[in-house]
Amino acid sequence: MITCKFSTLLGERRLKVADVCRATGIARATLDRYYYDRVKSFDRDVLTRLCQYLKVTPGELLVMVEQGELFGVSEPSGGNKP
Secondary structure: OEOOHHHHHHHHHOOOHHHHHHHHHHOOHHHHHHHHOOOOOHHHHHHHHHHHHHOOOHHEEEOOOOHHOOOOOOOOOOOOOO
16 A cells, blocks of 8 residues: 655654645645545646655655555464465
8 A cells, every 4th residue: 555654754844734835836635635644646746746845756755555554463474374
């Protein structure tokens, strides 16, 4: 599953969503979806502007994680898969 690290990046930089909204012109509702990781599809223009503003690559903003890692559940390692 792909997850968005927008909120983490803002926290590290001590930025607010309103700061990003003013600087990039991206709608607040759109930024809120990225902040709360509720994006259903990723718009190239939005990703470009966010990456440029935050000075990160798309791979630093969007990361692939295993489903179990999202909930702190590790996959069984016993090899008992059917």
